[in-house]
Amino acid sequence: MFRGEGEATIPHVGRQELLEREILAIADREKQHIGRELHDGLCQSLAGIAALSSALARSLAAGGQPGPAAAADEIVRLLNETIGETRDLAHGLGPIGLNGAGLAGGLENLARNIRHTRRASCTFAWDSRCPGFCGETETHLVRIAQEAVRNAFAHGRADRIEISLEYADGSGLLIIRDNGLGISEDGRRRDGIGLHTMDYRARAIGGALTVTRRPEGGTSVACAFPLPRTHDMREGPADAHAQS
């Protein structure tokens, strides 16, 4: 970027933002595609091989060969573990859910996956007047939450995460708070690619990202974003609450 060069750079920045936005959209489409391939292709093959191995274990056991039968059972166990890891990977790549669960649904899925796969506490609270957004906005917000959660575990060593989504005064606010080490004040860890990407995503939906160290410890990632102007603050889908 050529910041600090004055007014002459304004059209350039506009073009750059469009490009950033397009790159993120392409990356998201690719991630969804790879996630689907992993889930609907690789996982199914692994499950088929696990079933074959399980049949082999049973036939060895029935033939009075307990040693080889136990080895085949171990293969089944390892395959099932691998399927679990691959599913988690696939879910991480396609966070919006299976059939357009919407923003609240996508964030709830994220929280549920964390509880199941990380054995960590992860809560999600949201305003039930959740308006409908376009898919792109939902994707960016869920990706921001996903990245913040990833950072909380990878860099902050957190074991408790709170995600909240609320609406007030014509704008929305997504906050991800953790109880980890907290982001460094001197900016040493602020230059990671993850933070830049979150920032791009926030700007792509007309919002702003604020990352702060919480006084009580841990990090708070907040994305304030504008609501669609014409939307009604209507009640969200009734089944959204039932997903937790």
Add this chain to the structure above:
Amino acid sequence: MPMPRAEPDGSRRTLLVVDDHPILRLGLTALIESEPGLAVFGAVGARAEALEAMRESKPDLAVVDLALGDEDGLDLVKEIRTRHPKVPSLVLSMHDEAVYAERALSAGALGYVAKHEFDGTLLCAIRSALAGEIFISEALQRRLAERSISAAARLRPARRWMRSATANCRFLG
């Protein structure tokens, strides 16, 4: 755990496997046939083939994948229930049971088995379904119970939490 044995006359219970993934059909067939008393009636990849296979004679149970390519396995479960009410179905899926198991049961399936938890579970589910009983995993039974207990208590703390988030919103303004 006791498994279905061969019928007194030596005949075996037959199962129709419906899954669009060939390796999975192979594995399921091998696993089912490793059990004495069970035989695979047919292994097909799509809805139309499944209905065609059941035209002449009927299996004792249909094991149906939730996602059959572009087709919805639950539609097939409903169709089997309507056309062949005496043939029970089990649903298999790689998807999270928390979301889909209840839908499978509402569509008329007698059970839901996660494809990533095959070892032992599938044969137990088959045994239950052949006996006309519903099968869901212990984890799901627990989750359904927990959900009904906490559903009422959940809303109040969430609203309190929201107010504290609003305070932060002004800071960030």
